[in-house]
Amino acid sequence: MKNFKYFIQYILIIFLLLLFKIIGHKYSLIISSKLFSFIGPFFRSKKIIYSNLTNVFPNLHELEKNRITRAMWGNYGKILAEYIFIKNFRDSKLQHNIIVDGQEILEKIKENKKPVIFISGHFNNFELMALHIDKSGIDLATIYRPLNNKYLNKIIEKIRKSYICNKQVKKGIAGTKLLLKYFKEGTSIALMIDQRVSQGIKSNFFNKKASTTSIPAQFVKKFKCDVVPIYIERINNLNFKITIKKPIKFSDSSSIDSITNDLNKILEDMIIKNPEQWIWTHNRWK
Numbered sequence: 001m002k003n004f005k006y007f008i009q010y011i012l013i014i015f016l017l018l019l020f021k022i023i024g025h026k027y028s029l030i031i032s033s034k035l036f037s038f039i040g041p042f043f044r045s046k047k048i049i050y051s052n053l054t055n056v057f058p059n060l061h062e063l064e065k066n067r068i069t070r071a072m073w074g075n076y077g078k079i080l081a082e083y084i085f086i087k088n089f090r091d092s093k094l095q096h097n098i099i100v101d102g103q104e105i106l107e108k109i110k111e112n113k114k115p116v117i118f119i120s121g122h123f124n125n126f127e128l129m130a131l132h133i134d135k136s137g138i139d140l141a142t143i144y145r146p147l148n149n150k151y152l153n154k155i156i157e158k159i160r161k162s163y164i165c166n167k168q169v170k171k172g173i174a175g176t177k178l179l180l181k182y183f184k185e186g187t188s189i190a191l192m193i194d195q196r197v198s199q200g201i202k203s204n205f206f207n208k209k210a211s212t213t214s215i216p217a218q219f220v221k222k223f224k225c226d227v228v229p230i231y232i233e234r235i236n237n238l239n240f241k242i243t244i245k246k247p248i249k250f251s252d253s254s255s256i257d258s259i260t261n262d263l264n265k266i267l268e269d270m271i272i273k274n275p276e277q278w279i280w281t282h283n284r285w286k
Helices: 002-023 025-042 046-056 062-083 103-112 127-135 150-164 173-184 215-223 256-273
Strands: 098-101 117-120 140-144 167-170 188-192 201-204 209-212 227-234 240-244
Touching (some): 002 025, 002 150, 025 062, 062 127, 098 127, 117 127, 117 256, 127 140, 127 150, 140 150, 140 173, 150 167, 173 188, 173 215, 188 215, 201 256, 215 256, 227 256
Parallel strands (some): 098 240, 117 188, 117 227
Antiparallel strands (some): 201 209, 227 240
């Protein structure tokens, strides 16, 4: 029964993507945003979203919660529509839609030929961050969790490997070992650190303990590498701004716990800046 449901989802998504390709980038975003603002709440419990919002903003008014939730679902729709145009963000067709603050940092990393850890979260069209790093000439690997829908997962994996970053590593113990191998060979790593992990450590996240990946901290301790925060925001319907922060150098005395806490604080600032552009559907504090 579950496979049948996934297959139906697959057919519907394929239909939408083909429709979006026909009507073009601009109108696809408008239609998909409105569609997901309507159907999104049927896919994920409002209770989880509101619980997450309350953890971060304890005094947030109900109307503001509704506004952020609607905007988040609209953003989901835009991300879906943009998958069919992702190739165009690598070439001249849509690359002008991305403003970059801190490109000189990427150029310095490329020049130094020393791998770093890029960290961020699931903000807006998060795929464009890895795409831009890779497009800038930095050898990059990213880690991802395969979609539950095996039919859709094949398509998304192909898009990611073809246009975003070729070195896509599946989440898990084997994936971590592969990341280690890549890093030793000089490949930088991009990690989303905003989701719950089963093999993480309990770290403060908005003043509440949350299971958090310790991979960045472990790499810092082992290789004394820099950590580079990167953030993306949608500044209007069609355009983005990517901000690359200065590399962080942790002292030898920094512990895995303290490094992880510090990175969570950076992530908190990113979320507070544009709360409607973060994905609130993940059960972060479970």
